[in-house]
Every structure is written in C-alpha cells, then in structure tokens.
Amino acid sequence: MNKKRISLIAPFYNESGNVTEFFRRVAAIADSLSAYDIEVVAVNDGSRDNTWAELLEARARYSWVHLVDLSRNFGKEAALTAGLDRAQGDAVVPIDADLQHPPELLTEMLAQWEQGAEVVLARRTDRETDGRLQKFSATSFYRLHNLISHVEVPMDVGDFRLMDRRVVEALRRLPENHRFMKGLFAWVGFRTVTIPYVNAKRHAGTSSFNFWRLWNLAMEGITSFSTAPLKIWTYIGMAVSALALLYAGTTVIGTMIHGVDVPGYASLMAGGMFLGGVQLIGIGVLGEYVGRIYHEVKRRPVYLVREEYQPDNRPASAPSAAHERETA
Structure with missing residues (x-):
C-alpha cells in the first residue's frame, strides 16, 4: 500500500544558522511518522549569506529534500508560490525555517486531516515573541482587514497550516502576481479546523521583516481583497x-x-x-x-528559478514556463 506523501514548504532568506537545526527536527518528525512519505520543498529566496551552501549540505544528507534556488529575492509570498507549484504531497504544510513554527505540531495536524479536515490552521495562543508595536499593528491590521473585506482572515493565524491536495490545486489556479497568501488561503475556503500552538523564539538570527515590509504587506492585503x-x-x-x-x-x-x-x-x-x-x-x-x-x-512571472535539485539528488532540468509560474 502506497504511503501518503506530506510536503513541507520552507522559504529560506538569510537563514544561515537555522538550516541544520530545522532539518534535524524535521528528520526526527519524519522518523516518527513512518506511515507517511515526507518531503521538504526548501526555497532559497535570494539569500546573501551561507544559506544556499547549508541547504546543499542538507540535501546531501537527507534524500527527501527538494531544493529550489530563486534568481533573486522575490519575497516570501513568491517563495511560497514556488513551493506550492512544486509540492507533490497529498497534504502540504508551509512552515517557517526559523523554527518559530514547531515541526512537532505536524502530528496533530495530520490527525485532524485524517478525520476529514481539508485545512488545519495553526493559531498562535500568545505573542510573547513580538514587540508591543508589532502586537498592536498585527491586531489592528486583522481587525481593519476583516471589517472592510469580504474575505475574513483568521486572527493570529499565519502561513503555518496544513492543506489538502485539492486546496493546493485551487490555489494554483489563482492567477494574480501580487499575492497576499493569507488572503488567498482564506479565499479558497474548504472545510477548516483550528488548533492552538505556542509560537517559539527564533532559533538563530533576526527577522528580515521590518516595519516597512510589514506596512507594504498590509497594504497588499487590504487592496487585494477590498475596494x-x-x-x-x-x-x-x-x-x-x-x-x-x-x-x-x-x-x-x-x-x-x-x-x-x-x-x-x-x-x-x-x-x-x-x-x-x-x-x-x-x-x-x-x-x-x-x-x-x-x-x-504586464504578466511577468511571479518568480524565476536559478537552480533546482529534485529529492533524488539529481539536478532538475532547466525551469519550464510552468515552473516559473507564468500567469498569462
């Protein structure tokens, strides 16, 4: 009997110092979930540090790693899109590489999925790792967005979630270039359950999301789903x-x-x-x-791929138009 495949999508941007620990913890979970076939789609979003070299080392160690190296920094939304385009799993889980999203929660997500949920949301129960300004701005954004938009984005829920294959296929049919993924995740709907989790501190390094990036993301969310x-x-x-x-x-x-x-x-x-x-x-x-x-x-592709390696350790062929997600 074939095992169900679970795909984890992990964008990496200047995450040197987190790569080794991330894959160590994912490998531990993969060993405990022997009933499933685990793969990790690791998308290097134009990192300027040693992230890509560390990812290549992880690929050499773990046979289930699928590496994608984007030609430059396109942003997290584009990196997630690249991962969604390549994830082959029956269920797909976007997850942060800094380990603020605990990989161990995958066990509970899969249990909910097996019971019939098509989307399993991970809701943060606290924001102790955020500063006061970040807490206030996040709460204000969710309230404002849900007040003026016809699509409700769940409070305190980020990209960390499990999605059934049919949900992923629905997302891949959405053609827009400016992609506010939290809004797109909410827009497609499907049967949804929510589980709580405690957001951990970053294993290493600092977040690349500054106030200006968060402001632009908020503007993207509001203008994408409300007039x-x-x-x-x-x-x-x-x-x-x-x-x-x-x-x-x-x-x-x-x-x-x-x-x-x-x-x-x-x-x-x-x-x-x-x-x-x-x-x-x-x-x-x-x-x-x-x-x-x-x-x-203008219909430019959401991202461009510089280099790609499939999980079988063989370099992929040159990226096709489908791989680069042309939205024409």
Whole structure:
C-alpha cells in the first residue's frame, strides 16, 4: 500500500544558522511518522549569506529534500508560490525555517486531516515573541482587514497550516502576481479546523521583516481583497462638500446681519491646505490600485528559478514556463 506523501514548504532568506537545526527536527518528525512519505520543498529566496551552501549540505544528507534556488529575492509570498507549484504531497504544510513554527505540531495536524479536515490552521495562543508595536499593528491590521473585506482572515493565524491536495490545486489556479497568501488561503475556503500552538523564539538570527515590509504587506492585503478605500473617498468628498455649503450659508447670513468682514488670509490658507491634503490622499489611494493594475497587466512571472535539485539528488532540468509560474 502506497504511503501518503506530506510536503513541507520552507522559504529560506538569510537563514544561515537555522538550516541544520530545522532539518534535524524535521528528520526526527519524519522518523516518527513512518506511515507517511515526507518531503521538504526548501526555497532559497535570494539569500546573501551561507544559506544556499547549508541547504546543499542538507540535501546531501537527507534524500527527501527538494531544493529550489530563486534568481533573486522575490519575497516570501513568491517563495511560497514556488513551493506550492512544486509540492507533490497529498497534504502540504508551509512552515517557517526559523523554527518559530514547531515541526512537532505536524502530528496533530495530520490527525485532524485524517478525520476529514481539508485545512488545519495553526493559531498562535500568545505573542510573547513580538514587540508591543508589532502586537498592536498585527491586531489592528486583522481587525481593519476583516471589517472592510469580504474575505475574513483568521486572527493570529499565519502561513503555518496544513492543506489538502485539492486546496493546493485551487490555489494554483489563482492567477494574480501580487499575492497576499493569507488572503488567498482564506479565499479558497474548504472545510477548516483550528488548533492552538505556542509560537517559539527564533532559533538563530533576526527577522528580515521590518516595519516597512510589514506596512507594504498590509497594504497588499487590504487592496487585494477590498475596494473600501476607494469607496470611502466618495463619502469624504460628500462630507467636505456639505461642510463647505454649511460654511458658505453661515457666511452669507452673517454678512447680511453684521455687514461685510475683512477676510482673513490665515483661514483661507488653512482651508486651502486642508482641501489640498484631502485631494492628495484620495489620489494616493487611487494610485495604489492603479499601480497594482499596472503590475498585473504586464504578466511577468511571479518568480524565476536559478537552480533546482529534485529529492533524488539529481539536478532538475532547466525551469519550464510552468515552473516559473507564468500567469498569462
């Protein structure tokens, strides 16, 4: 009887120091799950340190490692997409290489999957490893996104989850280049259960996600799944117009009763700058959506592969158009 295959997708970006421990812990879990055939799709997302060399060493040690080396740093969303395109498992699990996602949770995920769940979400029960600003910004983002979007992204749930093969095939049919994976995971749906886990500290190194990257990811999530930022400026315009009419009426009545006052340049300047700022913000919001349309219509591939090695330790052939995920 053939074993079910489980694919772990692990993006690596400057994770030197985490590679050896990551594969050691995954190997321990693979040994304990002898009823399954485990593979790891390790995607090197343009690392500038010794990550790729360490990945090659891991491939030489473990026969179930599938290595993908992207031509440059395309970002975690693209690296996850590259992994999804190559994962052959009956179930697929994206997991962080820094070991904040404990590989040992795979046992409980598989138990839920065997009971009929098509998606098993791992929800963080605490954010002790995050700073105050990161906690506040994450909570605010989830609340804002779910308030204005028709797709609800579960709170405190990242990319760490188990997905059935049919879920992965549904994700691979989504053509967009700008990919907010948490939103795409939520959009496809399917039968979902949630299990709790405690987010661990990084084994080594520091996170590459700074405030600017998190801000851009939040903007990506909001503009990918909601047009509310565009609609709200209609109401802002109506409110500003109503205030202007009210002020004009007040001025006319005051002039009729008290005569003509000498106009003040300070009030005119303040009003002009306020309206100019409102208009520029509105144009900026519109520009965010237009910019995303501009990038989508060019139909560039989400990522490019420089080098790839299959789990049987033989170098893969040159990446095909399907491997590079052209979205035309």
